[in-house]
Amino acid sequence: MGEPFNVKVKICLVGDSAVGKTSLIRRYVMDIFDDKYISTLGTKVSKKRLKLKKKDLDIDLTLSIWDVLGQEGFKGIQGMAFKGARGAMLVCDLTREETLKNITSWADRIKKIAGDIPFVLLANKSDLTSQYKFNESDLESYSSNLNTSFFMTSAKFGDNVLKAFYKLGDLVTTELLNEIMNN
Amino acid sequence: MENESKQVTEKDILLEIEDEIIVKFCELNGGMEFAMPIIRKQYEKFNVDFKRPTKEDLYKIVKALIEVTENLKGDLVAREERRVFKELLNKLERDIKAHQSQS
Secondary structure (H helix, E strand, O other): OOOOEEEEEEEEEEOOOOOOHHHHHHHHHHOOOOOOOOOOOOEEEEEEEEEEEEOOEEEEEEEEEEEEOOOOOOHHHHHHHHOOOOEEEEEEEOOOHHHHHOHHHHHHHHHHHHOOOOEEEEEEOOOOHHHOOOOHHHHHHHHHHHOOEEEEOOOOOOOOHHHHHHHHHHHHHHHHHHHHHHO | OOOOOOOOOHHHHHHHHHHHHHHHHHHHOOOHHHHHHHHHHHHHHOOOOOOOOOHHHHHHHHHHHHHHHHHHHOHHHHHHHHHHHHHHHHHHHHHHHHHHHHO
16 A cells, blocks of 8 residues: 655635634634634634545645634735635625625635635534525525535534535645646 | 725724734744744733724834844844834824824
8 A cells, every 4th residue: 555645735714704714623623612702813823634535545635724814904914824825715604694795805815816726615603594694595606606615514513614624625635636747 | 895985094004004014024034824823922912902903002012023023033134124113103103194184
């Protein structure tokens, strides 16, 4: 059996403030949740390893996960954080419609700096069913325009969180392998 | 998120300069991954809310960051940082003054 192929990539979580980016990362990396909301000052970086199988290769993927503040008025910090990203999670909040409307703008901004990288769209707070302000068909429409998959996630209970990170890891790895093959 | 026609407030001016201070500190101190925890520590130390900084808060943060750079990177880098931060704080004073005279 061959040695696993080690890959390290940077991914960013972007979206309006308070959509749950930090909570999603905490759920994925540490499997914990805290209701207390603290805005992220700047960026926070977490690491997580993921094992994938691609084209008969065992891939040992290390995700460098960048939690980027969603607050308005920090374009310099956000721009600096997007540099070198190989993939991004676009996060919105099912209980606030404007957070979905702003997703396209987040995607454009990250593309401007990081290029045409893979995205996945996450609609977070899926546990708050009675407070939904948009539905699955709205998400389908946005994800189709952005050419992405979407997941309805709950950082609180962990629903679809692993799946979403796995999906982005898979997309990023596929892109990387394609680049290697083509060079 | 984007509102091009929005009127600029004093808070916007403060946030814009704060953003530039943070970016510059990161550039001069080994990048965001390394520098951001240092910045966070200074904000905690002075109990500054990064979403609503006052002018005085930014002066305090700038002073503290320059001290960190002196210890981490030495005089040469700290001197460059001091020069850039001075320019930014001058811009802050000018912009606030201009904003106050307009309103």
